[in-house]
Amino acid sequence: MENIKVLKGGEFLITESSAKDVFIPEEFNEEQKMILGMCQDFLKQEVHPYLERIDSMEPGLMRSLVAKSGEMGLLGISVPEEYGGFGQPFVTSMIASDELGAGYSYAVAFSAHTGIGTLPILYYGTEEQKQKYLPKLASGEWVGSYCLTEPNAGSDANSGRTKAVLSEDGKNYILNGQKMWITNGGFADVLTVFAKIDNDKILSAFIVDRNYPGITFNPEEKKLGIKGSSTVQIFFNDCVVPVENLLGKRGEGFRIALNILHIGRIKLGANVLGASRTAISESVKYANERKQFGNFISNFGAIKYKLGEQVIRMFAAETALYRTSKYVDDTISFNIANGMDRVKAYMDALGEYAMEAAILKVLGSEALDYIVDEAVQIHGGMGYSAEMAVERGYRDSRINRIFEGTNEINRLVATDTLLKHAKKCDSVVFGIGKSVFEQIDSNNESSTSYSDYFEKKHFYIRQLKKAVLLILNRAYDAVGKQFNIEQEIMMSISDMSIQAYAAESVVLRVEKLKSIKSEADFSVYADICDVHTYETSNKLFKAGMDAINSFAQNDEYIKLKKGLQQLTSIEPVNIKEARRRIANKLIEDNVYKF
Amino acid sequence: MKILVCISNVPDTTTKIKFLNNNTTFDSAGVQWIINPWDELALTRAIELKEAHAGAIENITVVNIGPPTTEPTIRKALAIGADNAIRINLDPKDAYSVALQLSEIIKKDSFDIILCGIESSDYNGTSVGGMLSELLDYPSVSAVSFIDIDGDQLKLKREIDGGQEIIGISTPFIGIVQKGIAKDARIPNMRGIMMAKTKPLQVVEPVSTDLYTDFVSFDYPKAKAACKKVDPENVKELVNLLHNEAKVI
Numbered sequence: 001m002e003n004i005k006v007l008k009g010g011e012f013l014i015t016e017s018s019a020k021d022v023f024i025p026e027e028f029n030e031e032q033k034m035i036l037g038m039c040q041d042f043l044k045q046e047v048h049p050y051l052e053r054i055d056s057m058e059p060g061l062m063r064s065l066v067a068k069s070g071e072m073g074l075l076g077i078s079v080p081e082e083y084g085g086f087g088q089p090f091v092t093s094m095i096a097s098d099e100l101g102a103g104y105s106y107a108v109a110f111s112a113h114t115g116i117g118t119l120p121i122l123y124y125g126t127e128e129q130k131q132k133y134l135p136k137l138a139s140g141e142w143v144g145s146y147c148l149t150e151p152n153a154g155s156d157a158n159s160g161r162t163k164a165v166l167s168e169d170g171k172n173y174i175l176n177g178q179k180m181w182i183t184n185g186g187f188a189d190v191l192t193v194f195a196k197i198d199n200d201k202i203l204s205a206f207i208v209d210r211n212y213p214g215i216t217f218n219p220e221e222k223k224l225g226i227k228g229s230s231t232v233q234i235f236f237n238d239c240v241v242p243v244e245n246l247l248g249k250r251g252e253g254f255r256i257a258l259n260i261l262h263i264g265r266i267k268l269g270a271n272v273l274g275a276s277r278t279a280i281s282e283s284v285k286y287a288n289e290r291k292q293f294g295n296f297i298s299n300f301g302a303i304k305y306k307l308g309e310q311v312i313r314m315f316a317a318e319t320a321l322y323r324t325s326k327y328v329d330d331t332i333s334f335n336i337a338n339g340m341d342r343v344k345a346y347m348d349a350l351g352e353y354a355m356e357a358a359i360l361k362v363l364g365s366e367a368l369d370y371i372v373d374e375a376v377q378i379h380g381g382m383g384y385s386a387e388m389a390v391e392r393g394y395r396d397s398r399i400n401r402i403f404e405g406t407n408e409i410n411r412l413v414a415t416d417t418l419l420k421h422a423k424k425c426d427s428v429v430f431g432i433g434k435s436v437f438e439q440i441d442s443n444n445e446s447s448t449s450y451s452d453y454f455e456k457k458h459f460y461i462r463q464l465k466k467a468v469l470l471i472l473n474r475a476y477d478a479v480g481k482q483f484n485i486e487q488e489i490m491m492s493i494s495d496m497s498i499q500a501y502a503a504e505s506v507v508l509r510v511e512k513l514k515s516i517k518s519e520a521d522f523s524v525y526a527d528i529c530d531v532h533t534y535e536t537s538n539k540l541f542k543a544g545m546d547a548i549n550s551f552a553q554n555d556e557y558i559k560l561k562k563g564l565q566q567l568t569s570i571e572p573v574n575i576k577e578a579r580r581r582i583a584n585k586l587i588e589d590n591v592y593k594f
Numbered sequence: 595m596k597i598l599v600c601i602s603n604v605p606d607t608t609t610k611i612k613f614l615n616n617n618t619t620f621d622s623a624g625v626q627w628i629i630n631p632w633d634e635l636a637l638t639r640a641i642e643l644k645e646a647h648a649g650a651i652e653n654i655t656v657v658n659i660g661p662p663t664t665e666p667t668i669r670k671a672l673a674i675g676a677d678n679a680i681r682i683n684l685d686p687k688d689a690y691s692v693a694l695q696l697s698e699i700i701k702k703d704s705f706d707i708i709l710c711g712i713e714s715s716d717y718n719g720t721s722v723g724g725m726l727s728e729l730l731d732y733p734s735v736s737a738v739s740f741i742d743i744d745g746d747q748l749k750l751k752r753e754i755d756g757g758q759e760i761i762g763i764s765t766p767f768i769g770i771v772q773k774g775i776a777k778d779a780r781i782p783n784m785r786g787i788m789m790a791k792t793k794p795l796q797v798v799e800p801v802s803t804d805l806y807t808d809f810v811s812f813d814y815p816k817a818k819a820a821c822k823k824v825d826p827e828n829v830k831e832l833v834n835l836l837h838n839e840a841k842v843i
Contacts, residue, residue, distance in 0.1 A: 030666050034673055034787045041781040073784025086784050518623060589610065593624070 006330040009352040010421040012501055013465050014428055016458065019511035023091070023326030025318060026516055032095050035077075035088075039099035042072060047106045051392065054105050054228035057220060062109050062228060063143065063187045070140015074100070075114055079122060080342070084135035090332065090349075094270040094325045098318075101274025104396050105228030112183035112229075113137070115267050116260055117144025120192045120205060123343050124248040124256050129207060133190055145188035147179040147208075147234060148257055155409045158203055158254050162195035162236065166243070173197070173206065173246070175214070175239040181403075186220055186230030193236070194253045203253030207245045214239030225395030262350045262357045264404040266328070269321045269360030272368040272400055276314045279368075279375040279393045280592040283307060286379050286390075288590055297378070298587045301576070306374040307586050308579030312532050313367040315594055320363060320505040324356045355417035358410040359498050365400035365407060372397040411494035412487060418472065418497060419483065433473025436466045440563040447571055453526070454514075457507045460533055460570055464503055464540055467567040468496045471547050474560060478551040489550050495543035503536035524585045527578040528594075534573055541568040595743075595765060597644075597654045598705035599637045600696055600726075601671055602630035603664040604716040617811045627667050631779065632711025634674075636769075638776035639741060640709060641675040647743050653677050655705070659686045659695050665795065673782035673790035684800035688807040693725035698801050700730055706765035707748065712737060712772040723770035734768035735761055739775055 007017060028036065046068055047054070053061055069075050078093045079085025093114075101107045118137045121129055121144075136142040153160040162177025175195055182188075191208040208215070218233035248256050284307055287298035297303050328349045335345030350357070375390040376383035383390050401407045422429035450456040472493055479486045510529040514522055544564045552560050586592065605611070606626040614621045629637070637656065644651040656671040658664055659682040668679045680699060686692045700708060713720045727734035739758075740751035750761045750769065782790070824832045836843045 030669065031787060031791070033666070034670060034782060034790070035784070037670075038781055038783070038787065041779075045778055045781065071783065072781065073787075076784065086788060521623065591608070 006327055006334060010355045010418050012356075012504060013418070013468055013497065014432060016462065017504065017508055019454075019508045022323045022505070022508045022512065024509045024512050025322050026513065028091075028095065032092055035092060036095050036099050038072065039074070039096050040102075042069070042074070043100065043103050043106075047103045051104060051228075055392070057228060057230075062106065062230060065106055066109055066113060066143050066184075067140040069110060070138070074110070075118070075140050076138030078114065079118065079134055079138040083122075083130055083138060085138040090328045091322065091325045094266070094321065097267050097270035098273040098321070101271035102278040103274070104392055105226045107271055107274065108226050108229040108399075109184055111264075111267055111271055112146065113144050115264050116146035117184060117188065117190070117192070119263060120146070120247060120256055120260050121190075121207060123259070123347055124205070124252070125207075126244075128244070129247070133207065137190065142189035143184055143187055144190045144192070145182050145184040146260070147182050147185075147191050147193040149181045150178055151180055155406055157194070157257055158201075160194060160196070160203060162193070164195040164197045164204065164206065164241070166197070167240070171243060173241045173243060175206065175208070175236040175241055177236050178233065179236075180233040181221070182232055182234050183403075184230050185217060185232035185234055188230075191234070192247060193241075194257060195236075197250055200251055202251040203257065204250050205247035205253035205256050206241050207247050208236075208239065208241055212239055212241060223399075225392075225398050227395075259347055259351060261405055262354050265357040265361035265410065266321070266324065266350075266353070268400060268404045269317065269357075269364035270325075272364040272397075273314070273318050273321065275393060275397065276310075276317070276368050276371045277592045279372045279390060279397075280307070280310045280314060280586070281590075282388075282390050282393070283310060283371075283375040283378045284586050284590055284592075286382070286388075288587060290380075298583075301580065303378060304580045304583035304587075305576075306378055307583040308531070308581075310371045310374055311582050311586055311592070311594060312528050312535070312579075313370055314592065315528050316502045316506050316532055317360075317364045317367040319509045320356075320502050321360055323505045323508070324353055324360060327356070328353055355414050355421070355497070356501065358405075358414040358417070358494075359501050361404060361410045362407045362414070362494075363498050363502055365397075368397050368400055408487075408491070411491045414494040414497055415472075415490040416484070418493070419476070422472065422476075429469060430473050430476070432466065433469035433471075436470040436563065436567075437474060437559070440559050440566065443563075443566055447569075454507070454511050456571075457511075457529065457533060460537065461500070461504045461507055463567040464496075464500045464537065467540060467544055467564055468493065468500050470560070470563055470567070471496060471544050474556070475547055475551050486550070489547050492543045492547035492550070496540050496547075499536040499540040499543065503533055503540075506532045524582055524594075527581050530573045531575050531578045531582070534570060534575055537568045537570050541565070544568070595651050595706040596704070597640045597651060597707045597709065598700065599633065599640050599654065599656045599671070599676065600708070600710040600722070601633040601637065601656050601658050601667070602711070602714045602716065602719075603627050603658060603660050603667040604630045604714055607631070607715055611814075613812045613814075617813065618809075620812070627664070629667055629671055629779075630711050630714045630716070632713060632715075632771060632773065633709075634671075634711075634779040635773060635776045636709040636711055636771045637671055637674060637676060638778070638780045639771070640707075641780060642776060643741070643743065644675075650743050655680060655703075657682065657696060657699055659684050659692055659800075661685050662797075668795060669790045670782060672793045672795070673786040674780050675782075675786060676793070678794040678796070680796045680798055682798050682800050687805055687809070689719050689721035689725060690806055691803045692719075693722050693729055694803050695800050696722070696726055697729040699798065700726075704766070707741075708732070708766065708768045709741075709771055710768070712770050723768055727768045730766075730768075732766050732768050733763060734770060735763060736770040738769045738771045739773075741769060741771070741775065 076085030077088045080087040100110050121133050137144050150160045164173040164175050189210050193206045193208045194203045197204050214237045216235040221231045290297045331349035332345045372394045376394050447456050447459050450459050475489050510525045513525050548560045606628050609625050612621040640654045654676045655678050656676040657680045658668050682695045710723045737752045738750050742749050747762045752759050
């Protein structure tokens with residue numbers, strides 16, 4: 001390992017990072033840039049001209065796009081070379097997910113295939129299973145899908161009722177049950193199906209070939225968005241699955257499902273970036289063409305606000321995504337260097353960043369939702385017309401807050417994981433929260449003691465993190481064992497963590513950019529940093545107050561409110577002018593280019 | 595047969611052009627560089643030929659004249675499917691210096707088919723192919739929209755007024771290609787990208803050349819003036835404006 005300090009999962013709240021230790025998109029290497037360009041060209045040539053046909057579910061079209069992606073090598077980015085892939089770093093696979101995220105329904109098919117459709121076999125398959133399935137999944141000859149959800153088992157995935165019973169001769173499992181919302185189900189060749197063996201309480205996983213007897217596929221679901229993505233219900237009626245198709249160990253299915261979801265969440269955090277960039281570019285192009293009151297609407301402050309805010313949210317989600325992705329890569333390298341086999345090294349790294357994965361999923365999907373919403377708004381009446389790209393973007397965005405674990409589940413996961421970290425190192429996490437609480441009345445630290453731009457920003461970030469730990473500590477003290485059922489409080493704390501992670505990531509990227517960009521080009525990034533710090537401080541304050549108002553009373557309430565105000569206060573910044581300058585760059589470029 | 599494709603490194607066609615130092619320097623900050631679109635199509639067609647006539651085409655070389663910063667563009671050409679690349683280490687100043695440097699390369703290593711785009715999208719240069727033909731004393735065909743192997747010869751088509759001209763030509767020759775030579779530029783795939791770094795990229799020092807052009811400065815196109823609206827009833831005013839202000843009638 002080089003001299004890079006790899007932050008552990010959740011550690012960002014107790015450890016200060018420096019700009020040199022974070023990876024930013026401006027550091028993509030030449031090969032990664034070429035892959036990025038390849039993905040853009042692929043969408044331009046193969047996907048974007050056919051969006052109408054894709055959304056009308058023209059038979060065979062999506063399947064052929066997946067096959068073409070396979071020919072391009074896009075499906076094998078994360079698959080090791082010995083199984084016909086390219087064994088690329090995690091960051092590189094995120095670059096592809098990011099760029100192809102601009103592919104509307106195609107993006108979902110790509111993501112489901114390369115993520116949940118392929119990875120369970122890659123990480124939990126036996127050598128025979130890997131040899132049999134991975135080369136064909138990587139080439140696109142076969143398409144993969146993941147069958148976890150059932151009509152009565154969504155967020156509570158382990159409550160699934162699909163059963164597997166060993167046949168009398170011991171050669172097969174007989175599967176019975178029903179799965180729904182199966183992405184790529186309409187044409188997938190290989191299904192990873194989760195079911196409980198006999199009377200097990202925990203799921204097991206099976207690799208099921210489409211042509212096994214006893215499988216029925218329902219017609220395609222009619223959906224609000226991602227209309228071109230195949231989504232079906234699948235019924236297993238005495239479906240015969242050879243015993244050698246058990247994936248992982250008996251009862252390991254739920255763990256597989258959760259671990260694969262960690263990857264799915266980060267991947268979704270990447271996917272939404274491509275979609276966001278497209279929606280922002282569509283927004284500014286329209287604003288630069290549409291005239292009202294004799295003026296292009298991009299000249300109006302109300303529109304500049306929206307454009308500026310779209311950029312800021314995109315920038316923050318992107319920054320946090322690549323920062324985390326590099327941690328994953330560095331942890332994998334570290335694990336391998338310390339003797340772990342590659343698969344274990346990978347799973348360990350992804351488990352390590354479970355909290356960050358949940359944060360990225362929520363941060364990214366909600367940034368996209370804001371961006372597409374304002375994209376429609378900037379288009380006015382035209383935005384509501386199915387003729388415009390933003391209409392599709394708006395509809396397609398909504399699913400991102402639902403799949404790969406709803407944002408509610410992810411918020412709970414984030415705080416739950418934080419609590420687990422806290423309990424593991426009690427004196428550190430809870431200790432900081434406790435001492436912050438004790439010092440509220442005597443605290444006289446202020447940003448005015450820092451004159452340097454970034455020192456001041458780092459001070460704010462330290463304060464924001466203290467605020468999270470303060471509320472976590474007091475809330476946990478107040479509700480203790482009830483914490484897991486006090487979901488509103490957990491979600492408020494999660495919102496605070498999300499804001500803190502995003503705020504720190506943006507500060508660190510912008511600090512790093514100072515040495516990369518010319519002075520003239522840099523100033524707009526300082527504007528992004530200023531407005532984002534302002535916004536995150538306020539959002540964090542609001543989330544903290546929501547929590548305090550839910551558990552604290554009397555003197556403690558007053559003290560906590562005072563503490564929260566101290567920790568989230570920042571010096572005045574003219575956010576109107578800063579947002580306008582950010583918007584002006586976008587308006588001048590006429591495309592998202594930050 | 596060996597094919598040489600000459601490629602220019604040009605700013606992406608959506609780049610906002612800006613100049614520095616009193617309009618004497620192109621501001622390359624933040625510019626996305628690409629293979630000149632016509633050259634990229636020429637390369638695509640070369641690869642198609644090699645795929646279709648595996649025995650006939652033994653090698654495709656790309657050549658670029660530029661400083662080390664053009665190497666990502668060259669490696670993209672390798673990722674698309676060229677076998678090897680040559681970079682002549684010179685920041686090119688005009689068409690003559692480009693053609694002269696290229697001719698030196700071609701004299702050293704014989705190529706049968708030399709392809710270049712009909713124009714470059716940066717400075718709208720169109721002279722390199724013709725000059726190269728003169729310097730090498732090779733035949734050249736311009737505005738080529740089709741090329742294929744036809745026995746010992748090459749069959750070319752070029753667009754002419756009201757139709758097409760079909761030409762049979764022997765090697766070596768210079769084909770100056772236009773759009774239509776290949777349907778779409780080929781997208782490099784993952785395997786190509788991975789292999790690009792292992793393919794040879796030879797750096798050659800330039801020969802000294804005289805410069806026959808004297809560059810003065812750049813200028814921006816005139817900003818469009820605001821649109822004047824004339825009442826449909828007021829034809830007199832319209833005629834007046836067209837005559838006295840726009841001076842078109």
